[in-house]
Amino acid sequence: MSLNITIRDVAARAGVSVNTVSRALNNRPDVSAGTRERVLRVAERLGYTANGVARDLRAKRTSAIGVVVADVANPFFAAVVKGIEEVAHASGYSIVLCNTNEDYTKEQEAVGLMLRKRVDGLLLVPCQKHPGTVMLLQRRRLPFVLIARRFDDLPTPYVVNDDARGGFLATDYLIRQGHRRVLFVNGPKEIWSAQQREAGYLRALSEHGITPDPSLLRVTTAMMDGSYRTMLEVLDEGVSFTAVYAFSDLLAMGVLKALRERGRKVPQDVAVVGHDDIDFVEILETPLTTVDMSKSRLGREATRILIEQLQKPLPLEQAQVVLEPRLVMRGSA
Amino acid sequence: MSLNITIRDVAARAGVSVNTVSRALNNRPDVSAGTRERVLRVAERLGYTANGVARDLRAKRTSAIGVVVADVANPFFAAVVKGIEEVAHASGYSIVLCNTNEDYTKEQEAVGLMLRKRVDGLLLVPCQKHPGTVMLLQRRRLPFVLIARRFDDLPTPYVVNDDARGGFLATDYLIRQGHRRVLFVNGPKEIWSAQQREAGYLRALSEHGITPDPSLLRVTTAMMDGSYRTMLEVLDEGVSFTAVYAFSDLLAMGVLKALRERGRKVPQDVAVVGHDDIDFVEILETPLTTVDMSKSRLGREATRILIEQLQKPLPLEQAQVVLEPRLVMRGSA
DNA sequence: CTGTTAGCGCATTCAG
DNA sequence: CTGAATGCGCTAACAG
Numbered sequence: 091m092s093l094n095i096t097i098r099d100v101a102a103r104a105g106v107s108v109n110t111v112s113r114a115l116n117n118r119p120d121v122s123a124g125t126r127e128r129v130l131r132v133a134e135r136l137g138y139t140a141n142g143v144a145r146d147l148r149a150k151r152t153s154a155i156g157v158v159v160a161d162v163a164n165p166f167f168a169a170v171v172k173g174i175e176e177v178a179h180a181s182g183y184s185i186v187l188c189n190t191n192e193d194y195t196k197e198q199e200a201v202g203l204m205l206r207k208r209v210d211g212l213l214l215v216p217c218q219k220h221p222g223t224v225m226l227l228q229r230r231r232l233p234f235v236l237i238a239r240r241f242d243d244l245p246t247p248y249v250v251n252d253d254a255r256g257g258f259l260a261t262d263y264l265i266r267q268g269h270r271r272v273l274f275v276n277g278p279k280e281i282w283s284a285q286q287r288e289a290g291y292l293r294a295l296s297e298h299g300i301t302p303d304p305s306l307l308r309v310t311t312a313m314m315d316g317s318y319r320t321m322l323e324v325l326d327e328g329v330s331f332t333a334v335y336a337f338s339d340l341l342a343m344g345v346l347k348a349l350r351e352r353g354r355k356v357p358q359d360v361a362v363v364g365h366d367d368i369d370f371v372e373i374l375e376t377p378l379t380t381v382d383m384s385k386s387r388l389g390r391e392a393t394r395i396l397i398e399q400l401q402k403p404l405p406l407e408q409a410q411v412v413l414e415p416r417l418v419m420r421g422s423a
Numbered sequence: 424m425s426l427n428i429t430i431r432d433v434a435a436r437a438g439v440s441v442n443t444v445s446r447a448l449n450n451r452p453d454v455s456a457g458t459r460e461r462v463l464r465v466a467e468r469l470g471y472t473a474n475g476v477a478r479d480l481r482a483k484r485t486s487a488i489g490v491v492v493a494d495v496a497n498p499f500f501a502a503v504v505k506g507i508e509e510v511a512h513a514s515g516y517s518i519v520l521c522n523t524n525e526d527y528t529k530e531q532e533a534v535g536l537m538l539r540k541r542v543d544g545l546l547l548v549p550c551q552k553h554p555g556t557v558m559l560l561q562r563r564r565l566p567f568v569l570i571a572r573r574f575d576d577l578p579t580p581y582v583v584n585d586d587a588r589g590g591f592l593a594t595d596y597l598i599r600q601g602h603r604r605v606l607f608v609n610g611p612k613e614i615w616s617a618q619q620r621e622a623g624y625l626r627a628l629s630e631h632g633i634t635p636d637p638s639l640l641r642v643t644t645a646m647m648d649g650s651y652r653t654m655l656e657v658l659d660e661g662v663s664f665t666a667v668y669a670f671s672d673l674l675a676m677g678v679l680k681a682l683r684e685r686g687r688k689v690p691q692d693v694a695v696v697g698h699d700d701i702d703f704v705e706i707l708e709t710p711l712t713t714v715d716m717s718k719s720r721l722g723r724e725a726t727r728i729l730i731e732q733l734q735k736p737l738p739l740e741q742a743q744v745v746l747e748p749r750l751v752m753r754g755s756a
Numbered sequence: 757c758t759g760t761t762a763g764c765g766c767a768t769t770c771a772g
Numbered sequence: 773c774t775g776a777a778t779g780c781g782c783t784a785a786c787a788g
Binding site: 137139140141142143144146147152154157161162163165168169171172175176179184185186187188189202203205206207208229230314343344346347350369370373374375376386 | 470472473474475476477479480485487490494495496498501502504505508509512517518519520521522535536538539540541562563647676677679680683702703706707708709719
């Protein structure tokens with residue numbers, strides 16, 4: 091078996107020094123064409139594969155980016171991760187992935203791992219509400235970019251969508267359609283974007299001179315079955331409403347399911363608007379009108395910014411990006 | 424700034440040798456309680472973070488598992504990846520992720536990267552049809568497990584679903600419901616599971632004494648819009664059928680969309696069965712009847728096997744797992 | 757253009 | 773129980 095061929099073995103076989111091999115392999119200019127040729131041939135024949143670990147130790151950088159994601163199986167985040175991988179790979183960076191299940195403790199562990207792995211930079215998709223990990227990163231001077239969630243009181247690089255704007259767009263649209271009683275099925279208050287979308291919802295009401303009705307503002311979990319149950323409750327309570335704006339498409343789907351079970355037609359009886367524009371929503375029975383959040387772009391932009399930062403310090407303003415959401419009108423509202 | 428604290432710095436501050444620090448930090452028995460205590464305190468105070476790169480170089484192992492996935496944004500694979508991460512993390516392994524977009528060249532690149540990164544083992548989710556990369560892995564003696572796709576003529580570890588069985592279950596069910604003309608909208612022939620599911624489809628027809636009609640066997644892309652267009656074509660051709668079995672839920676969704684646009688009611692006019700049981704399908708207008716492929720388990724089992732393999736060579740029989748699919752009856756058929 | 761040497765940070769001999 | 777020395781594989785000085 092011929093594993094673990096090192097630069098030394100190649101050097102011996104090629105009759106040159108390790109250093110020459112190193113330079114030939116790395117395409118450095120100061121090697122004669124003939125020598126380089128021979129070294130490459132020998133390396134090839136021996137099945138040499140560079141030891142990245144040794145190289146990283148020597149170079150004090152790993153060309154790796156850590157990605158800490160709340161839930162890879164969530165289509166929103168999965169799309170973000172795909173965007174990240176795309177840009178990272180194209181720039182010669184590899185990806186170290188951790189899943190946190192939205193758990194702060196696991197996020198801490200994940201960051202610890204990334205620190206030990208000596209990744210060059212970190213992407214948090216998104217970070218948890220508790221700023222501890224972010225502060226740790228700052229203290230450790232590990233470059234990072236927050237994705238899809240940021241802190242109001244902590245100056246950090248981030249790429250987020252304008253969630254308040256998204257909430258406004260959705261609600262404003264419904265009101266312009268003539269709806270005065272718009273139910274908002276929101277996600278947990280800890281989620282930054284939930285707060286933002288709620289602010290947008292309230293602003294839209296306000297701009298149209300509608301007084302918010304507390305019974306039309308519901309908070310549920312980030313899961314589909316949460317919004318499903320919440321919607322059933324609202325229906326059972328007999329609260330009147332003609333439109334629903336859901337925190338996310340996932341939640342909108344729970345809403346749709348509940349409405350269908352109770353015989354309410356969408357959009358005839360109730361108009362529904364979601365948020366995120368994940369795949370699938372366009373092929374629902376009634377394709378969902380929703381706010382598009384360009385997930386892949388979120389990942390791509392953040393990665394671009396992170397990599398730029400790795401090369402030269404970037405002024406914070408250039409590392410804070412807010413992407414504009416866009417209302418996608420489909421059949422549900 | 425106090426970055427890059429090494430074991431040496433800790434040693435100096437604690438007034439002991441680097442060696443003692445190393446042993447204290449790694450919880451080795453041969454250190455006095457007092458010394459250990461002091462070392463840990465100093466390390467803590469200095470903000471020491473072990474350099475995993477150095478450790479890996481020294482140990483000749485990285486405690487990292489490479490995951491080469493065809494498309495992380497595909498909910499099926501995303502669920503698999505989540506399962507992988509779960510088990511890997513619990514066993515102290517980190518994940519290096521590569522996305523290949525179902526492209527063989529990118530798969531090769533990805534494997535090259537993993538080799539250089541010196542991951543301890545590799546998971547292919549799934550591998551591409553060309554066996555080149557798998558053969559390379561064997562030659563290089565890098566432990567690996569194939570997920571969701573395998574080679575008939577190459578003895579390797581794998582965890583797959585019994586796709587032929589799945590295809591049979593779906594078709595058999597439709598026939599028992601009284602359907603004689605079952606349209607099969609299959610994925611690309613290069614996909615191993617597509618071949619398998621087709622075999623299952625044909626066997627079910629055969630067992631019920633139905634002669635396969637070529638016009639009822641269509642091949643399309645693995646994407647939703649592919650099956651959507653294919654379905655429209657079939658409808659336009661006026662081919663008669665009363666049921667559709669789609670290669671995947673994604674394809675089934677394209678089928679549903681086309682049927683809806685042409686005014687065909689599901690399941691009254693046409694029964695539809697999908698494959699995979701990805702989330703969302705249960706909350707469609709007509710919840711999709713489908714074949715459940717326990718994606719997360721696919722990832723978990725494969726990771727378990729890979730890690731076992733890393734500890735001691737595993738007989739091949741124990742490293743080849745076929746998971747049984749299960750028909751999930753919902754409203755669409 | 758090429759070779760020699762040193763050291764990245766750590767864990768592991770081997771001596772005390 | 774603890775310390776000094778060695779080398780994992782590589783690249784960057786520095787000499788020739």
